[in-house]
Amino acid sequence: MATVLYLDELSKKYGSLQAVDRLTMQVEAGSIYGLLGPNGSGKTTTLGMVLDVIRPSGGNFLWFGRSVSRETKRRVGALLETPNFYPYLTAKANLQVVADTKQADHRNINKMLDMVGLGTRSHTTFKGFSLGMKQRLALAAAMLNDPEVLVLDEPTNGLDPQGIAEVRDLITRIAAQGKTILLASHLLDEVEKVCTHVAVLQSGKLKANGPVGDILSTQDQLLISAEELAPVLQLLERLPYVVRFAQEKNYIGLTLSEGYSSTDLNRDMFVQGIVLSQLLVRRKSLEAQFLEITQK
Numbered sequence: 400m401a402t403v404l405y406l407d408e409l410s411k412k413y414g415s416l417q418a419v420d421r422l423t424m425q426v427e428a429g430s431i432y433g434l435l436g437p438n439g440s441g442k443t444t445t446l447g448m449v450l451d452v453i454r455p456s457g458g459n460f461l462w463f464g465r466s467v468s469r470e471t472k473r474r475v476g477a478l479l480e481t482p483n484f485y486p487y488l489t490a491k492a493n494l495q496v497v498a499d500t501k502q503a504d505h506r507n508i509n510k511m512l513d514m515v516g517l518g519t520r521s522h523t524t525f526k527g528f529s530l531g532m533k534q535r536l537a538l539a540a541a542m543l544n545d546p547e548v549l550v551l552d553e554p555t556n557g558l559d560p561q562g563i564a565e566v567r568d569l570i571t572r573i574a575a576q577g578k579t580i581l582l583a584s585h586l587l588d589e590v591e592k593v594c595t596h597v598a599v600l601q602s603g604k605l606k607a608n609g610p611v612g613d614i615l616s617t618q619d620q621l622l623i624s625a626e627e628l629a630p631v632l633q634l635l636e637r638l639p640y641v642v643r644f645a646q647e648k649n650y651i652g653l654t655l656s657e658g659y660s661s662t663d664l665n666r667d668m669f670v671q672g673i674v675l676s677q678l679l680v681r682r683k684s685l686e687a688q689f690l691e692i693t694q695k
């Protein structure tokens with residue numbers, strides 16, 4: 400698969416503050432890549448550098464295997480903050496202004512309005528739009544010259560639940576057209592729901608990266624106990640789908656391979672003559688996972 404964006408020890412210092420610290424990662428074509436981290440972790444600075452609006456203090460980055468240039472910039476659409484549309488112009492007229500600035504084909508305007516679900520509202524003035532509609536119009540503007548890559552900074556910030564759902568759905572639909580998306584978010588559940596890949600940032604440092612399923616593992620933890628723990632421990636040694644287990648006081652905590660559930664465990668225990676006195680499934684919260692990753 401082609402690498403769309405490659406970051407090689409990319410760094411940014413603001414005075415003595417190391418905002419981004421030797422960040423190395425790559426974004427493959429067709430992925431929805433989430434840059435996940437709390438406020439101040441360096442996400443916006445990273446996006447600013449790769450979009451050539453913030454000058455790096457060190458390291459390098461390549462778009463499509465090349466240094467940033469007018470040609471590479473033409474292939475990348477970006478939405479860093481809600482753009483300043485003209486409040487008294489209609490959605491369509493606003494996009495006409497953007498199309499002129501970007502020298503984009505005006506025939507794309509209606510297509511993009513339809514794509515973001517504003518086709519029937521193209522004659523409504525911008526000031527009459529809800530925040531969610533404003534954000535969708537901004538996405539239409541970013542897509543006007545049909546870029547291969549879309550860079551988004553916190554695209555659902557400030558939206559109500561319906562607006563959030565609409566924007567997330569739109570991002571997924573844009574990606575389904577074969578576009579690559581790089582998206583910064585401080586919301587773990589957003590990255591889990593929308594992204595295929597993730598890089599976790601903390602204080603400018605890369606803490607983990609890879610496919611979302613690998614990094615944000617949603618394996619449940621089971622807690623079990625029985626009158627006698629020794630035979631339980633012996634059986635757990637032998638069950639191939641038990642990933643790990645540990646005794647904690649009078650119960651045992653364990654995780655199972657994907658595809659196995661507490662029912663499988665309970666059945667196998669019973670077959671071996673062990674009756675569990677307790678079986679609890681504890682879902683690992685996304686917040687707990689995030690703490691685990693960032694404390695590594």
Ligand SMILES: Nc1ncnc2c1ncn2[C@@H]1O[C@H](COP(=O)(O)OP(=O)(O)OP(=O)(O)O)[C@@H](O)[C@H]1O
Pocket residue numbers: 413416418436437438439440441442443444445585
């Ligand atoms: N122009 C600047 N001058 C000085 N410090 C800055 C500047 N821009 C950002 N910083 C600092 O750099 C660090 C990283 O900021 P950045 O905005 O990149 O993080 P972020 O993860 O995008 O957070 P947020 O979601 O709050 O924007 C923060 O400590 C921030 O205060």
